[in-house]
Protein backbone atom coordinates (compact mmCIF):
# COMPACT_ATOMS: atom_id res chain seq x y z
CA UNK A 1 0.00 0.00 0.00
CA UNK A 2 2.88 2.31 0.74
CA UNK A 3 4.53 1.82 -2.64
CA UNK A 4 1.70 3.02 -4.94
CA UNK A 5 1.05 5.90 -2.65
CA UNK A 6 4.63 7.00 -2.84
CA UNK A 7 4.57 6.69 -6.63
CA UNK A 8 1.50 8.84 -6.99
CA UNK A 9 2.99 11.30 -4.67
CA UNK A 10 6.16 11.67 -6.64
CA UNK A 11 4.47 11.61 -10.02
CA UNK A 12 1.93 14.29 -9.30
CA UNK A 13 3.75 16.43 -6.80
CA UNK A 14 3.76 19.40 -9.11
CA UNK A 15 0.04 19.36 -9.80
CA UNK A 16 -1.47 17.98 -6.64
CA UNK A 17 -0.90 19.54 -3.26
CA UNK A 18 -1.43 17.41 -0.19
CA UNK A 19 -2.87 18.35 3.15
CA UNK A 20 -0.25 19.30 5.74
CA UNK A 21 -1.94 17.15 8.37
CA UNK A 22 -3.07 14.30 6.10
CA UNK A 23 -0.26 13.57 3.62
CA UNK A 24 -2.46 11.15 1.67
CA UNK A 25 -5.34 13.52 1.17
CA UNK A 26 -5.37 16.05 -1.59
CA UNK A 27 -5.53 19.61 -0.37
CA UNK A 28 -8.35 21.51 -2.00
CA UNK A 29 -8.09 24.57 0.18
CA UNK A 30 -5.46 26.85 1.59
CA UNK A 31 -5.49 28.55 4.98
CA UNK A 32 -5.88 32.25 4.30
CA UNK A 33 -3.78 33.13 7.33
CA UNK A 34 -0.71 30.88 7.18
CA UNK A 35 -1.19 29.65 3.63
CA UNK A 36 -0.77 25.95 4.35
CA UNK A 37 -2.57 23.54 2.06
CA UNK A 38 -5.36 21.63 3.76
CA UNK A 39 -8.10 19.13 3.06
CA UNK A 40 -11.79 19.77 3.67
CA UNK A 41 -11.59 17.91 6.98
CA UNK A 42 -8.93 20.29 8.28
CA UNK A 43 -10.52 23.46 6.99
CA UNK A 44 -12.57 25.59 9.34
CA UNK A 45 -14.92 28.11 7.80
CA UNK A 46 -14.55 31.36 9.74
CA UNK A 47 -16.22 34.71 9.05
CA UNK A 48 -13.03 35.73 7.24
CA UNK A 49 -12.66 32.60 5.15
CA UNK A 50 -11.15 29.12 5.39
CA UNK A 51 -8.50 28.62 8.03
CA UNK A 52 -6.55 25.71 9.43
CA UNK A 53 -7.32 24.46 12.91
CA UNK A 54 -4.06 25.73 14.31
CA UNK A 55 -4.72 29.29 13.19
CA UNK A 56 -8.26 29.17 14.57
CA UNK A 57 -6.86 27.99 17.87
CA UNK A 58 -4.34 30.82 17.92
CA UNK A 59 -7.08 33.33 17.18
CA UNK A 60 -9.05 31.98 20.14
CA UNK A 61 -6.05 32.33 22.40
CA UNK A 62 -5.81 36.01 21.56
CA UNK A 63 -9.58 36.30 21.92
CA UNK A 64 -9.45 34.90 25.43
CA UNK A 65 -6.94 37.34 26.83
CA UNK A 66 -7.75 37.09 30.54
CA UNK A 67 -4.79 36.80 32.88
CA UNK A 68 -4.53 34.48 35.84
CA UNK A 69 -5.20 37.30 38.28
CA UNK A 70 -8.40 38.11 36.41
CA UNK A 71 -9.75 34.77 37.51
CA UNK A 72 -8.73 35.46 41.11
CA UNK A 73 -10.44 38.85 40.97
CA UNK A 74 -13.53 37.31 39.37
CA UNK A 75 -13.71 34.61 42.03
CA UNK A 76 -13.08 36.97 44.95
CA UNK A 77 -15.52 39.66 43.82
CA UNK A 78 -18.26 37.11 43.08
CA UNK A 79 -17.99 35.42 46.46
CA UNK A 80 -17.89 38.66 48.47
CA UNK A 81 -20.67 40.54 46.64
CA UNK A 82 -22.80 37.44 46.45
CA UNK A 83 -22.45 36.90 50.18
CA UNK A 84 -23.53 40.48 50.92
CA UNK A 85 -26.48 40.29 48.51
CA UNK A 86 -27.62 36.91 49.82
CA UNK A 87 -27.18 38.12 53.39
CA UNK A 88 -29.61 41.02 52.91
CA UNK A 89 -32.01 38.86 50.95
CA UNK A 90 -32.04 36.20 53.63
CA UNK A 91 -33.07 38.81 56.20
CA UNK A 92 -36.12 39.85 54.21
CA UNK A 93 -39.14 37.83 55.19
CA UNK A 94 -40.75 37.55 51.78
CA UNK A 95 -39.02 34.82 49.84
CA UNK A 96 -40.55 35.93 46.53
CA UNK A 97 -38.45 39.09 46.61
CA UNK A 98 -35.65 36.75 45.57
CA UNK A 99 -37.27 36.27 42.16
CA UNK A 100 -36.65 39.95 41.48
CA UNK A 101 -33.56 40.62 43.53
CA UNK A 102 -31.52 37.52 42.62
CA UNK A 103 -31.27 38.21 38.87
CA UNK A 104 -30.49 41.84 39.68
CA UNK A 105 -27.74 40.75 42.07
CA UNK A 106 -26.37 38.34 39.46
CA UNK A 107 -26.33 41.08 36.84
CA UNK A 108 -24.65 43.49 39.26
CA UNK A 109 -21.98 40.92 40.16
CA UNK A 110 -21.31 40.30 36.47
CA UNK A 111 -21.00 44.04 35.90
CA UNK A 112 -18.55 44.48 38.76
CA UNK A 113 -16.38 41.56 37.58
CA UNK A 114 -16.38 42.95 34.06
CA UNK A 115 -15.28 46.36 35.33
CA UNK A 116 -12.56 44.90 37.56
CA UNK A 117 -11.11 42.66 34.88
CA UNK A 118 -11.03 45.49 32.34
CA UNK A 119 -13.38 43.69 29.93
CA UNK A 120 -10.77 41.02 29.22
CA UNK A 121 -12.35 37.77 28.12
CA UNK A 122 -11.61 34.52 29.85
CA UNK A 123 -12.37 30.98 28.79
CA UNK A 124 -13.34 30.11 32.36
CA UNK A 125 -14.80 33.39 33.65
CA UNK A 126 -18.41 32.20 33.34
CA UNK A 127 -17.73 29.06 35.36
CA UNK A 128 -15.71 30.90 38.00
CA UNK A 129 -18.27 33.68 38.45
CA UNK A 130 -21.09 31.12 38.66
CA UNK A 131 -19.22 29.09 41.26
CA UNK A 132 -18.27 32.25 43.19
CA UNK A 133 -21.87 33.47 43.35
CA UNK A 134 -23.03 30.06 44.59
CA UNK A 135 -20.22 29.80 47.11
CA UNK A 136 -20.90 33.26 48.54
CA UNK A 137 -24.58 32.50 49.14
CA UNK A 138 -24.14 28.96 50.42
CA UNK A 139 -23.39 29.84 54.09
CA UNK A 140 -26.76 31.62 54.29
CA UNK A 141 -28.69 28.57 53.19
CA UNK A 142 -29.24 27.52 56.78
CA UNK A 143 -30.81 30.85 57.78
CA UNK A 144 -33.31 31.20 54.97
CA UNK A 145 -33.32 28.08 52.77
CA UNK A 146 -36.19 29.03 50.46
CA UNK A 147 -34.87 32.48 49.56
CA UNK A 148 -31.32 31.24 49.12
CA UNK A 149 -32.32 28.29 46.93
CA UNK A 150 -34.15 30.68 44.59
CA UNK A 151 -31.17 33.00 44.78
CA UNK A 152 -28.73 30.20 43.97
CA UNK A 153 -30.54 29.32 40.77
CA UNK A 154 -31.29 32.81 39.49
CA UNK A 155 -28.24 34.80 40.59
CA UNK A 156 -25.76 32.10 39.55
CA UNK A 157 -27.38 31.74 36.15
CA UNK A 158 -27.68 35.46 35.49
CA UNK A 159 -24.09 36.19 36.52
CA UNK A 160 -22.56 33.30 34.53
CA UNK A 161 -24.67 34.02 31.44
CA UNK A 162 -23.07 37.47 31.15
CA UNK A 163 -19.78 35.88 30.28
CA UNK A 164 -21.22 33.37 27.86
CA UNK A 165 -20.05 29.80 27.67
CA UNK A 166 -17.73 29.77 24.69
CA UNK A 167 -15.89 26.57 24.06
Ligand SMILES: [Zn+2]
Nearest residue numbers: 031034052055
Ligand atom coordinates in the same frame (compact mmCIF):
# COMPACT_ATOMS: atom_id res chain seq x y z
ZN1 LIG B 1 -3.34 28.40 9.14
Ligand SMILES: [Zn+2]
Nearest residue numbers: 019022039042
Ligand atom coordinates in the same frame (compact mmCIF):
# COMPACT_ATOMS: atom_id res chain seq x y z
ZN1 LIG C 1 -6.27 17.28 6.36
